[in-house]
Amino acid sequence: MIYIVDHKDSFTHNVVHQLSLFDKVECANYDEIDNEKLNKAKTIVLSPGPGSPKDYPKTKNIYKRFKGKKKIIGICLGFQQILFAEGGQIIQQKQIYHGFQSDIKVISKNSIFKNNLILKVGRYHSLKLKEPFNAKNFDITMRCVISGSAMCVENNIDNIYGFQFHPESFLTINGNLLIKKILSA
Amino acid sequence: MKKKNYLDTLSDSNKPFIIYKSIKGFDLFTNFSEKIILNNKNIDRFLNKKYKFKNKYKSTDLLIGFFGYELLNNLIGVKIPKQKSINFPKGIFYKPETKINLKNRLIYKLNTKQKINKKFKININHNSYSKIFNNFKKKIRSGETYQIKICTKYKNKSAIDPLDFFCRLSETNLAPEAFMIKDKNFSIISCSPENLITKKGSFISTKPIAGTLRKNKKINKIKALSFFKNNIKETKEHNMIVDMERNDLSRICKPGSVKLKKEKIIEEYKDLYHYVSLIVGRLKKNIKNIDIIKAMMPGGSVIGCPKISTLNLLNHQEKENRNIYTGSFGYIKFNGDMRFNIIIRSILNFKNVSEISVASGVVIDSHAKNEFNENFIKAKALIDLFT
Numbered sequence: 217m218i219y220i221v222d223h224k225d226s227f228t229h230n231v232v233h234q235l236s237l238f239d240k241v242e243c244a245n246y247d248e249i250d251n252e253k254l255n256k257a258k259t260i261v262l263s264p265g266p267g268s269p270k271d272y273p274k275t276k277n278i279y280k281r282f283k284g285k286k287k288i289i290g291i292c293l294g295f296q297q298i299l300f301a302e303g304g305q306i307i308q309q310k311q312i313y314h315g316f317q318s319d320i321k322v323i324s325k326n327s328i329f330k331n332n333l334i335l336k337v338g339r340y341h342s343l344k345l346k347e348p349f350n351a352k353n354f355d356i357t358m359r360c361v362i363s364g365s366a367m368c369v370e371n372n373i374d375n376i377y378g379f380q381f382h383p384e385s386f387l388t389i390n391g392n393l394l395i396k397k398i399l400s401a
Numbered sequence: 402m403k404k405k406n407y408l409d410t411l412s413d414s415n416k417p418f419i420i421y422k423s424i425k426g427f428d429l430f431t432n433f434s435e436k437i438i439l440n441n442k443n444i445d446r447f448l449n450k451k452y453k454f455k456n457k458y459k460s461t462d463l464l465i466g467f468f469g470y471e472l473l474n475n476l477i478g479v480k481i482p483k484q485k486s487i488n489f490p491k492g493i494f495y496k497p498e499t500k501i502n503l504k505n506r507l508i509y510k511l512n513t514k515q516k517i518n519k520k521f522k523i524n525i526n527h528n529s530y531s532k533i534f535n536n537f538k539k540k541i542r543s544g545e546t547y548q549i550k551i552c553t554k555y556k557n558k559s560a561i562d563p564l565d566f567f568c569r570l571s572e573t574n575l576a577p578e579a580f581m582i583k584d585k586n587f588s589i590i591s592c593s594p595e596n597l598i599t600k601k602g603s604f605i606s607t608k609p610i611a612g613t614l615r616k617n618k619k620i621n622k623i624k625a626l627s628f629f630k631n632n633i634k635e636t637k638e639h640n641m642i643v644d645m646e647r648n649d650l651s652r653i654c655k656p657g658s659v660k661l662k663k664e665k666i667i668e669e670y671k672d673l674y675h676y677v678s679l680i681v682g683r684l685k686k687n688i689k690n691i692d693i694i695k696a697m698m699p700g701g702s703v704i705g706c707p708k709i710s711t712l713n714l715l716n717h718q719e720k721e722n723r724n725i726y727t728g729s730f731g732y733i734k735f736n737g738d739m740r741f742n743i744i745i746r747s748i749l750n751f752k753n754v755s756e757i758s759v760a761s762g763v764v765i766d767s768h769a770k771n772e773f774n775e776n777f778i779k780a781k782a783l784i785d786l787f788t
Contacts, residue, residue, distance in 0.1 A: 225707045229652045266544055268544055315641035316640075386664075
């Protein structure tokens, strides 16, 4: 079962819909976290959402509690939450991407995706990761072709994956395949 | 009675009635046997109530009316701080006993003297609009909202004949979700173009509009499409709405059934082009109408995104109750089928005061002056009726 922490976003149910193709999904609001279900889940997904990681302290605790014990996937705000919990800084960016389709590239041999692969993805983010970012076992594995900002983080030891873009958006080409690969990794 | 004179007779009789655009023409509903005024206490019961129909389903086996904006907020747990209010009902539904099909050309001879005043007052001037605009832009930069619609209101004091207004409006602007309501102390006249819910059996669809282009001699349908395709700001705004509506349908539809059936097409109307998408899905088992309404309303394309945090930002900013504006009008059939629009491009006349509300979107690359003017353009077609 996959448990999704919903940060009251208007895209979370696209994530639910997409993940439901592969496994049973439970989704609960950030204010109503179901600990029993959370404990039972095989995978935890941190949803997209408004605001910044520091606005959601409970999510940081969930992340710390289950890191290394369950697979954790973060999308957009969820991606930033993983990095924030790992000591990264999340900052405002000059160019803002809301509803934007852009090309991103796999830039690491450590990725479960093929190196140099180019993907067309949908983006909805005001904030970004401040770099350089360093944390043990974490690699930035995808970057925006134009701006170079971090688009994917992977930790294949602890099974942690984060996407700054939205695999569930209609703007992301082959988003289902991407999610399938992460879920079976 | 001949249909031709029907509208004249009906209007003279002072009976409440409703007209709603159908595919071929208009449907007129009247002889109401029941009128339900909605509030926060009775809405759940209203939406959960199962109506029975005898053996064969009749075309009047339905409830027709509207949900106001505040009611829809409260229904999904969003509270609205105290605002200036005219105490207009939060929602009203009627049970009609008569339904008549009318042709697209409504024939009606005005015979009451209207007292029309041309003066309109706007509730937010350009200066305060810019302040709100800049404040919301900051919220976009910090990620609290990605798109937000600022509402402005135009007010006028006139004794109007709503049927005359509606007939004139339909002649210049035949919108697919147009409707009017005439009741004792209020009327609503609308040329809404936007369908929010069409539900037939387990099939459901929504058709968001994001992007409007005024017609002129130089622009045809193909040029309108390339205008939108090449305009990054319009495209991004539209994309966001598409993903949000997919999300809202995904709450209530079977996994894998939500599909973008028409992606960013142009629909042509008498005076303008709209940039439109059509999203469809198959409802999960055990989904009730109340679940559908909670998932889809208030319609996202006129609010902004993400819905909840944007509603909260809006509600703390706006000093006046939106009343019907960005609520929904439509019907619930006794067999469970529904059709609802989004109430925009509308006049609410309550106790001889007319109000026209309009909104346009703030995204990261919009400009206060353009959006303020766009609001006026949207209101103008309705303001022009006051002659």
